[in-house]
Amino acid sequence: TDVDIQTGSSSITLTPGTRSGVYVVRASVGTLTATFTITAAPDEPATIINTAITPGTTAMVGSQMVVSIGLSDKYGNQATTTTVTWQSQGIAATTTQTMNGTANLGFTLGTRSGVYIVKAQVGTLTATITITAIPGEPAIMTIMTTGTVTGVISQVELRVGLSDQWGNPVATKTISWQPIGSLTTQILAATTTQTINGTASLTFTLGTKTGEYIVRASFETLTATITITAVPGIPRLSQSFTHDSRTVGSGMSLEIGYRDESGNPGSGTVEWSLIEPLPAAAFLSATFTTINPQTGSSTVTLTLGTKTGEYMVRLRIGALTATITITALPGEPATTITHGPVVAVVNSQVELRMGLFDQYGNSVATTTVNWEPVGTLSSQILAATTTQTTNGTATLGFTLGTKTGEYVVKATYDGRINTFTITAIHGTPLLFPVGSGQITGRVGEGCLLEVKVCDEYGNPATATVSWELGLTPATATLSATNTITDESGKARTTIILGDTSGTYTVRAKADGLSDTVLQIIAMAGTPTESNTTWVGPPPPATATANGTITVAVSICDGYENVVKEGAVNWVVIRGTNTVATITTNIVEGKAEFYCKLGTIAGTYTVNAKFGAILLKSFSVRVNPGIPILFQNFTTKTCLPGADIPLEIGYRDAFGNVVNGTVTWEIMQMPATASWSVITPIINPQTGSSTATLTVGSLTGAYVVRAMVGSLTVSFTITALTEGGASDELLIYPNPVKVQEWDKFTYPDGPWVKFGRFDGQVTVRIYDVSGSLIRIMENVPPDNFFVKWDLKNDDGVQVNSGIYLGITIANGKKMIGRFAVIR
Known part of the structure; x- marks a missing residue:
């Protein structure tokens, strides 16, 4: 700044900063300097910047505490030498000076736990400090x-209380509880609980016994013992029984209990009284009794009267009452009375009763009476049994048997015996025939008629029965029209039947009873030959082997009544041998005969017999069936000039010989051949014809034909050089035509036969591929031939085709081909 020339001075204004402290300003003019020092003090307190509590915001009661606050001006500079006023409950108002911006207050907490509030004030500024005083260490345990x-x-x-030395309750401490004494240890085990607000509690249920229950509570060295005295609960009135029974005139002890529900005895006086009306006079041994303090019970003796019934005793103690009922039962039985019917109808319901009474006349109930049947009739319907008396009476109900007579039952009790006898008579009589009421007889003969008068169970009754003829096909007579029943209840008469078959009726009557009608079926008499005739065509005179015949006869007796029952025996005889016996029933007077004839030709006689009576007889000539031409071979090889035996058979399929003449012809020959032997007539015994061919001197095929009627066979003999000869197999039929087979004539077919053989034969059948399909070993021939059923070894029918048959018999091998056509 410039120096004022007037005053020779220069000035400047300094505004200190916002921080308190020393500010230094230097002024210099040339080499001259001057120094100014300005100390900046804090402004008025504007903010309480912090509070502090030592040792902390939570402290034990009685602890030394120091609280502090910090003061600063509006720029944050610490206030100095500022007076702070402190106020708190239980503490007189006081002041302290700030030092270095902080004011402190020391004091001692009170002895009560809780929240202490300290307020600090500087001008308009205040600060509140909160201190929580907690209890001191546990020092006192109270019950x-x-x-x-x-x-x-x-x-x-x-419950126990836990507090410090000033009585402040101590929380969250573990209290141990321990039962003491036998009563407590029976119901409580040692346990622990936590104090809440200075109190710990334990809840449990007292036992059922009276007495002192002791529990000790402990925390570290502090203990408290609690004693609970258990007294009886509310007493109840109990009885050893509410209802019992005794014999009349006897004494019995009545007992009541006066205890709480746990059985702890009560005390008091019991009043006893009888409740009217009584069946008879009864007595109590006392009207007042005292409760036994040890047992909690009281007794009195009751003497019952001589009459059965209920005796009631009332007892009272205080406001409680109870009733005891004693049923007086009869004494031992002393007298008996019996009841029951003397006469009853069979199969009716019977009730036997026996009354038992004691010495006072009381009926004896619930006593067992033994019942035993006596005699055959009773034991058949009744087994030994027992019943109980009811109101003094024992009853046995049973149903009489269906037989008349005496039924005896014995009733016993304790050596006393009573016998009941019931005479069973027959029931309502009925009249009915003996048997079904339908009798079978024969015309002209007598038939016994029987009826019976008895009840539904067959017990006989006496009555006079009258007999009347009803409808009759012919005149009939009765041997008696009135008869009396015998001891079995039966009445009898005899009817002599007429000579006409049919139904005869006879009515039987008896007074007061329903009539019954008997039917007599009069059958025809014995058949006769004279009244037996053929029905339909008469028997044939001839038939074919294995064919059938059917005939029928109509049969009548000597009165010309048609015989409708029985059987006819048809006996078939050939020569002296019976070849068949067939029985057929007579139906509506006719008997039919159907028979399949045998396979052996000849004369058969058929006799129709009824028992030993010959009714009819006829003969039939059985002729051979359709002839078949057989040959001993079809092809054969031999040496030139050999003699070849040729043979044909002329028989039917069953081997029956058929008569005929054979024509032998040589149809082809490479060189002259001739017959050395020839038999043109079929042998009636063997059914064959033979010839011997002398083969020519040249090799080749020689063909011979044999012809009987329209049947022909051919033989081919091939003359070979030496070493090439073999025999061909005789095969019939060839080919085998399955669809055209005659099932009626040859029902066992289709088949093919190989022949001729005199002994056992082994046959092998091959198909065209050379596979063996059937082998039959050591087969005995039937009429010189062996039969094959066209089945392979698995039993399956072979298909259509060409087959090769090879047989070996007596060391000789023969081969033949044949065809099967399906």
Whole structure:
């Protein structure tokens, strides 16, 4: 700044900063200097910047405390030498000076736990400091339980208080509880609980026994013992029974109990009294009794009267009452009375009763009476049994048997015996025929008629029965028209039937009873030959082997009544041998005979017999069936000039010989051949014809034909050089035509036969591929031939095709081909 020339001075204005402290300003003019020092003090306090509590915001009661606050001006400079006023409950108002911006106050907390508030004030500025005073260490344990006397089984809450030396409750401490004494240890185990607001509690239920229940609470070295006295609960009135029974005139002890629900005895006086009306006079041994303090019970003796019934006793103690009922039962039975019917109808319901009474005349109930049947009739319907008396009476109900007679039952009790005899008579009589009421007889003969008068169970009754003829096909007579029933209830007469078959009726009557009608079926008499005739065509005179015949006869007796029952035996005889016996029933007077004839030709006789009576007889000539031409071979090889035996058979399929003449012809020959032997007539015994061909001297095929009627066969003999000869197999039929097979004539077919053989043969059949499809070993021939059923070894029919048959018999092998056509 410039120096004022007037005053010789220069000035400047300094505004200190916002921080308190020393500000230094230097002024210089040339070499001259001057120094100004300005000390900046804090402004007025404007803010309490912090508070502090030592040792902390939570402290134990009675602790030394120091609280502090910091003051600053509006620029944050610490205030100095400022007076602070302190106020708090329980503390007188006081002041302190700030030092270095901080004011402190020291004081001692009170002895009560809780919240202490200290307020600091500087002018308009205030600060509130809160200190929580907590209790000191536990020093005192007090018992807080109320009601130390209570009933058994009550809920009990035990409580103890835990506080410091100034009485402040101490929280969150673990209190140990320990039962003391036998009563407590039976219901409580040692346990622990936490104090809440200085109080720890334990809840448990007292036992059922009266007495002192002791529990000790402890924390470290502090203990408290709580004693609860359990007294009896509300007493109840109990009885050993409410209802019982005794014999009349006897004495019995009545007992009541006066205890709480846990059985702890009560005390008091019991009043006893009888309740009218009584069946008879009864007595009590006392009207007042005292409750036994040890047992909690009281007794009195009651003597019952002589009459059965209910005796009631009332007892009272205080406001409680109870009733005991004793049923007086009869004494031992002393007398008996019996009841029951003397006569009853068979199969009716019977009730036997026996009354039992004691010496006072009381009926004896619930006593067992033994019932035993006596005699055959009773034991058939009744087994030994027992019944109980009801109101003094034992009853046995049963149903009599269906037989008349005496039924005896014995009733016993304790050596006393009563016998009941019931005579069973027959029931309502009925009249009915003996048997079905339908009798079968024969015309002209007598038939016994029987009826019976008895009840529904067959017990006989006496009555006079009258007999009347009803409808009759012919005149009939009765041997008696009135008869009396015998001891079995039967009445009889005889009817002599007429000579006409049919139904005869006879009515039987008896007074007061419903009539019954008997039917007599009069059948025809014995058949006769003279009245037996053929029905339809008469028997044939001839038939074919294995064919059938059917004939029928009509049969009548000597009165010309048609015989409708029985059977006819048809006996078939050939020569002296019976070849068949066939029985057929007679139906509506006719008997039919159907028979399949045998396969052997000849004369058969058929006799129709009824028992030993020959009714009819006829003969039939059975002729051979359709002839078949057989040959001993079809092809054969031999050496030139050999003699070849040729043979044909002329028989039917069953081997029956058919008569005929054979024509032998040589159809082809490479060289002259001749017959050395020839038999043109079929042999009636063997059914064959033979010839011997002498083969020519040249090799080749020689063909011979044999012809009988329209049937022909051919033989081919091939003359070969030495070493090439073999025989061909005889095969019939060839080909085998399955669809055209005659099932009626040859029902066992289709088949093919190989021949001729005199002994057992082994046959092998091959198909065209050479596979063996069937082998039959050691087969015995039937009429010189072996039959094959066209089945392979698996039993399956072979297909159509060409097959090769090879047979070996007596060491000789023959081969033949044949065809099967389906």
